[in-house]
Amino acid sequence: MKLPERTDAVIVGAGAAGNLYAAVLAESGKSVLVLDPGPAWKSADLISSSIWSRRLRWGGPAIESTGRHAFGAGFNTGWGTGGAALHHYGTWPRLMPSDFTMKADFGKGLDWPISYDDLRPFYDRIQEEVGLSGDAEAEVWRPAGAPYPLPPLQQFAQARLLARGFHALDMKTAPSPMAILSQDYKGRPACLYDGWCDAGCPTGALANPLVTFHPRAVKAGARFLNGAHVTQLVPGKTARTAAGVEYIDSTGTRRTALADMVILAASTIANPAILLGSTGGDWSQGAGNSSGLVGRYFMTHSIASVYGFFDGEETENYMGVTGAQATNMDHYGKESLGGGAFGSLQWQLAPTMKPNDLLGVAMARADLFGPELTAFMDRAVHHLAVMFGFGEGLPLLENRVELSDRTGPGGVKTPRVVHTFAPESVKVSQSAAQLGLKIITAGGAAQPWAGPMATAHMMGGTIMGSEARTSVTDSFGRSHDIDNLIIAGPGLFPTAGAMNPNFTNHALALRGAEHAAARWLS
Amino acid sequence: MQIEQAFDGLAPNRRTLLKSAAFGLFAFKVAGADMLLSPAEARARRAALSKLSAEDAARLEAFGEALVPGARAAGLAHFVDANLARPHGESLLTVRYLDVLPPHHTFYKAGLAALDAASRAVLGGPFEGVSAAAARPLIAAMLPGTIAPWTGPPPALFYLAVRSDAADLVYGTRAAFARMQVPYMAHIEPATDW
Ligand SMILES: Cc1cc2nc3c(=O)[nH]c(=O)nc-3n(C[C@H](O)[C@H](O)[C@H](O)COP(=O)(O)OP(=O)(O)OC[C@H]3O[C@@H](n4cnc5c(N)ncnc54)[C@H](O)[C@@H]3O)c2cc1C
Ligand code: SF4
Numbered sequence: 001m002k003l004p005e006r007t008d009a010v011i012v013g014a015g016a017a018g019n020l021y022a023a024v025l026a027e028s029g030k031s032v033l034v035l036d037p038g039p040a041w042k043s044a045d046l047i048s049s050s051i052w053s054r055r056l057r058w059g060g061p062a063i064e065s066t067g068r069h070a071f072g073a074g075f076n077t078g079w080g081t082g083g084a085a086l087h088h089y090g091t092w093p094r095l096m097p098s099d100f101t102m103k104a105d106f107g108k109g110l111d112w113p114i115s116y117d118d119l120r121p122f123y124d125r126i127q128e129e130v131g132l133s134g135d136a137e138a139e140v141w142r143p144a145g146a147p148y149p150l151p152p153l154q155q156f157a158q159a160r161l162l163a164r165g166f167h168a169l170d171m172k173t174a175p176s177p178m179a180i181l182s183q184d185y186k187g188r189p190a191c192l193y194d195g196w197c198d199a200g201c202p203t204g205a206l207a208n209p210l211v212t213f214h215p216r217a218v219k220a221g222a223r224f225l226n227g228a229h230v231t232q233l234v235p236g237k238t239a240r241t242a243a244g245v246e247y248i249d250s251t252g253t254r255r256t257a258l259a260d261m262v263i264l265a266a267s268t269i270a271n272p273a274i275l276l277g278s279t280g281g282d283w284s285q286g287a288g289n290s291s292g293l294v295g296r297y298f299m300t301h302s303i304a305s306v307y308g309f310f311d312g313e314e315t316e317n318y319m320g321v322t323g324a325q326a327t328n329m330d331h332y333g334k335e336s337l338g339g340g341a342f343g344s345l346q347w348q349l350a351p352t353m354k355p356n357d358l359l360g361v362a363m364a365r366a367d368l369f370g371p372e373l374t375a376f377m378d379r380a381v382h383h384l385a386v387m388f389g390f391g392e393g394l395p396l397l398e399n400r401v402e403l404s405d406r407t408g409p410g411g412v413k414t415p416r417v418v419h420t421f422a423p424e425s426v427k428v429s430q431s432a433a434q435l436g437l438k439i440i441t442a443g444g445a446a447q448p449w450a451g452p453m454a455t456a457h458m459m460g461g462t463i464m465g466s467e468a469r470t471s472v473t474d475s476f477g478r479s480h481d482i483d484n485l486i487i488a489g490p491g492l493f494p495t496a497g498a499m500n501p502n503f504t505n506h507a508l509a510l511r512g513a514e515h516a517a518a519r520w521l522s
Numbered sequence: 523m524q525i526e527q528a529f530d531g532l533a534p535n536r537r538t539l540l541k542s543a544a545f546g547l548f549a550f551k552v553a554g555a556d557m558l559l560s561p562a563e564a565r566a567r568r569a570a571l572s573k574l575s576a577e578d579a580a581r582l583e584a585f586g587e588a589l590v591p592g593a594r595a596a597g598l599a600h601f602v603d604a605n606l607a608r609p610h611g612e613s614l615l616t617v618r619y620l621d622v623l624p625p626h627h628t629f630y631k632a633g634l635a636a637l638d639a640a641s642r643a644v645l646g647g648p649f650e651g652v653s654a655a656a657a658r659p660l661i662a663a664m665l666p667g668t669i670a671p672w673t674g675p676p677p678a679l680f681y682l683a684v685r686s687d688a689a690d691l692v693y694g695t696r697a698a699f700a701r702m703q704v705p706y707m708a709h710i711e712p713a714t715d716w
Contacts, residue, residue, distance in 0.1 A: 038611075048708035051614050051690050059611025065621040075619040079611075194707035202709050318704050355704060356694035358619050358686070362590075366682060367665055369589040370654060377693065381702045406623075 007031040007223075008520075010245055010259035012230045012274065013266035014038075015083020016502060017488035017509040019213040021263050024513035026220035030520070033257055034222055035247050037229035037409075038080025043210055046086075046200030050357035053199035056080070056087045060229060061408030063269060064416035067399070069426075071300050071419045072455050075358060077267060081224060082209045084267065085502060087200045089323030090179040090207060091348060092132055092503035094123050096332055097143055099344070099497035106334055108342060108424075109395050110297070110494035113466040113475040120145055122507035130207035130506070131185040134177035141329040142177075150182045154193060156316040158385045159325035159350035165443025166328055166347075176324040176348060179207035179503070195352025197322035198359070206321075226250070230274055231410040233262060233485070235281025240483050242287065245274075248409040260521060261484045265509075268298070268458035268491040272401040273415035275462070288462075288479040288487075293472055295401040297460040298419060299496040302429035302453050304389035306436030307364050308445025315385050317353045317361070323500075324348030324388070332498065334392075337431040342424035343392030344498035345432050351388065355381055364451065385445065389432030390456065392498040394422040401461045419455075429453045457501050462491040477512040486516055548604035560715055561597025561604065561691065573606040573627040574599060581634045584650035586688040588657055589681075593688035596695075602630060602687055616686035620679055629675050633684070636674025643671050 009025050011018045014036035026032045037060050039045075046056075058077035065073045078084030097116035102109040124146040133150040136142055152175030163173040180197075181190045188204040188211055197206055204211040218224070227250025234256055236243040244258035264271045272295040278287035286294055328347040331337050337345060354360045361380045368376050393399075399420065403413035421429075433450035440448045465471025468480035477492055479485040488509050490501040547558040550569035559569060571579055579599035586593035605613045606627040615626065622629050634649075637660075641649035645656055663669035664681035674680065692698060695715040699706045 044710065047710045047712055048706075049694070049712045051694050052712065054614045054616070054618050055612060057618060059609075062610070062623045063621070064623065070621065072619070072621065074621045192707070192709070194705075194709065196707070196709055318707075354694070355698065355702060356686070356689045358616065360689075360693075362689040362693055363686065366685070367662075369661060369685065370591065370658070373589070374591055377702070381704050 006258040007033045008259065009033070009261040009263060010035065010257045011263045011265055012245060013083060013264070013270065014081045014224055015078060015265060015267065016085035016209055016505055018083070018263070018265035019209040019217055020506060020509040021265060021488055021513045022217035022222040023213040023220060024510070025517055026217050026222040028517035030517070032217070032222040033259070034217070034224045035228035035230055035245070035257065036080060036224070036226055038226065040224065040226040041080045041082055041086060041210070043202040043204065046202035048194070048196040048199050050199060050354050050360065053087060056200055061414045062406070063414065064404045064406070065419070066416065067418045068420040069453070069455065071417045071458065073269065073417055076456065076458055077269065081214065081226065086208050086210065087198060088208070088502060089197050089321065089351070091176055091323035091500045092179040093177050093327070093346065093499040094143060094145065095497045095499050095504050096141070096344070098334065099495050102334065102495050106342070110463065110465070112494050113464055116143055118475070119504070119507050119511065122510045123503065126503065126506045126510060130179055130212050131181050131188070132177055132179055133182035135175045138174035139177065139327070140172055140174070141332055148177065150185060153178055153180060153182045153191060153321065153325065155325045156193070156319040156350070157313060158315040158317045158320065161310050161313060161315060162349045162385050162387050162440065162443060163326055165439040165441070165445070168442040169439055171328055171330050171439070173326045173328050173349065176327045178321065178323060180321055180323070181205045191321065193319050193321065195318060195320055195322055195354065198357070229409045230266065231277065231412040232274060232280065233278040233287045235283060236484070239282035240481065242482050242485050246410070254410055261486065261516065263486045263488060265488040268461050268489055269401050269415050269417060271487055271489060271491050272461045273403065276403050277412050288472060288481045288485055290481050291469055291472060293463065293470070295461050296397050297395040297463050297494070298399045298401050298417060298458065299393045299395055299460040299493070300419060300455040301393060301457050301496060301498060302391035302421060302425060303456050304391065304429045304432035304436055304453060305386060305451035306389070306433060306440050306448065307384060307386050307451065308440040308448035309379065309383045310385055310444065311379070311383050311446055314382055317350070317384055317386070318381070320350060320352045322352050325350040331435070337428060339427060339431060340424060341427035341431045343394060343428040345392070345428055346390045346498040347387055348390065349387040350385065353384065353386060385440070387436060387440070389429070389436055390498045390500070391425060391428035391432055393425045393496055395460055395463070395495055396422055426453070457490070457496070459490040459493040459496045459501055462487045463494045464492045465494060476515045477508070484521060486512060488512060548600070550600065550604065561601035562595060563597070564600035564604070565595070565597040569600060571599070571603045574603045574630065578631055578634050579603065580650045581638055581648070582630070582684065585634070585637060586684055588654045588661060589685045590688035590692045592692040596691035598688055598691055601691055606630065615683070616690070617683045620683055622675070622679065622683070629680070629683070632674040633680035636672050636677070636680070640669055640672055
């Protein structure tokens with residue numbers, strides 16, 4: 001079987017954004033080729049084991065991570081069909097209107113070139129398409145939008161016990177908005193609450209690309225080529241066009257995929273790395289980089305983890321979903337934490353904990369070892385509860401994806417992520433830990449403690465904006481510099497908010513893909 | 523220009539893995555013969571190691587056992603060794619999550635050498651020769667990074683990596699779930715341990 005010599009669109013990356021673009025473009029009649037270096041994962045590969053699930057993470061050339069608050073690249077990146085979204089947890093809150101106007105409102109960070117209202121119809125359509133479960137009314141913080149198509153997921157003891165603390169302090173809780181089915185929906189089955197989402201949900205209850213946009217893309221004729229590591233964009237006839245992309249296939253052979261339109265959807269880290277490594281033709285600073293901002297404003301969320309024991313109760317912490325059972329957003333206001341903290345905070349309560357793994361029970365007290373660890377495990381597997389405070393990281397010019405001195409396939413330089421939180425963002429996480437301890441204590445937990453600050457999610461690096469001087473793309477993800485280049489993914493976000501990014505990622509990708517299909521190359 | 527179809531390019535590797543690691547088994551050599559064994563079986567049968575020396579393995583077992591009791595018998599050294607022998611993309615080690623640059627066998631070897639040197643300097647003998655009780659203060663100084671002398675990878679990172687490998691084998695198996703009365707509730711059952 002041969003691949004076509006040339007396609008209307010070549011899409012780099014078969015993850016969340018790549019599959020959505022592939023579906024929309026192929027359904028609009030375009031010929032589409034999707035390249036991804038990782039395996040062609042199938043649902044049947046998603047074996048319920050935390051150990052097995054390591055293979056779903058990035059397996060290509062190593063990503064260096066540095067800075068005072070180095071980003072957890074190995075944990076946060078995916079590879080192969082489905083990308084990180086294959087094993088993501090399906091916690092899908094919308095951004096808030098205030099996330100789009102931070103600079104205008106507070107003189108800090110950046111503004112988006114669009115408002116929440118521009119994105120709202122796309123959020124509404126995506127939630128209908130993939131099936132979101134939640135309780136819009138109980139989420140008193142939620143911005144305007146259609147109610148969820150499905151009722152909330154079931155809650156277990158851990159969530160109920162943690163909610164007690166919030167209620168004791170007059171704080172609200174609501175079921176987390178989840179891209180996981182509480183009821184059968186569009187031929188996919190309801191969740192079974194076994195908490196294996198981190199190993200990938202093979203039943204189709206969780207909206208990973210294998211059950212959402214990938215089948216649509218394949219049905220509409222999009223071709224997927226796995227084992228294809230894209231190294232750079234190939235310059236076109238002028239500096240304002242790309243002829244296609246160069247990639248190294250699974251045999252190590254260098255190849256070119258020519259296309260009228262190039263869509264970079266290879267993740268927040270790989271997109272800027274590919275652009276920076278594309279120095280052919282007139283692109284001496286990298287492709288699409290006249291602003292010098294490719295790779296800049298890389299952002300992540302801080303995580304404050306707060307734990308406590310409920311000794312008299314079975315917390316059922318092994319039941320539920322890996323994401324969260326309930327949420328609180330009382331401190332989403334950028335200045336609401338006070339004490340010099342600036343940025344939003346979102347609580348996620350009661351994720352499932354398996355005994356082992358990075359987010360598992362044994363890691364909750366990494367300082368314990370030997371007989372103390374054994375005793376801790378005996379108690380914790382039935383009585384521990386945890387909640388995570390996701391804190392906003394401000395967009396800072398100096399936080400970046402750059403090229404390292406190491407090389408990967410094709411001799412191309414591999415990415416390095418440099419990240420240090422702004423002092424105000426560190427304070428968000430510190431305040432969250434303090435607040436969390438107060439809450440869990442008010443709920444009656446014994447011996448509460450807060451874990452060290454961690455990082456989750458990746459945004460920025462190819463930010464959108466209204467001016468070519470101060471951003472990399474327009475609001476549809478179109479490069480300001482290269483007419484037939486579109487960038488997709490949370491790398492477009494100019495601010496990170498404190499919300500898990502994948503719902504906004506989908507809403508933006510749908511908006512960008514439909515715009516591209518409707519005005520093809522115009 | 524013709525572009526060759528390379529669909530499912532990674533399939534051969536993937537299939538091998540489905541046959542072995544997915545079932546909790548790895549390819550080991552025992553007395554010259556290739557066998558698919560669990561790490562615990564590989565240890566019991568004294569299977570050959572490919573990346574770690576016998577000395578490294580003894581040290582790793584002693585360290586892992588001190589961190590997570592039960593790790594030695596569960597075959598920690600063989601588990602780590604078998605994964606180190608795989609391409610990075612197929613490794614099942616937590617070190618993959620910790621942004622340690624490959625090759626990972628140098629990380630383990632350098633960490634074990636640093637631990638041993640610290641043990642000799644502070645406790646007067648090789649790490650695998652001291653009792654778990656005597657080793658406690660040394661181990662406790664790893665996570666805060668105060669262990670001295672230390673010339674190797676960041677001690678906290680090395681501690682976390684080995685502790686997590688050991689926890690995988692001792693707490694991540696179906697037998698361990700059953701022992702702790704935690705329902706496993708697999709969607710797709712791992713055919714043996716995990
Ligand atoms: C453990 C985990 C849990 C998460 N949970 C949540 C959650 O609950 N809610 C939420 O909103 N978000 C969550 N996320 C984040 C979410 O998964 C991402 O925001 C989303 O997947 C980003 O989409 P993307 O298309 O940009 O990247 P991905 O989905 O990661 O896809 C990128 C693809 O590009 C490919 N690629 C990389 N380099 C190249 C190259 N050189 N050439 C070709 N292809 C390449 C990769 O192999 C990958 O398949 C989670 C992420 C992780 C890792
Ligand atoms: S808990 Fe639900 S969403 Fe998670 S893996 Fe199981 S069925 Fe899928």
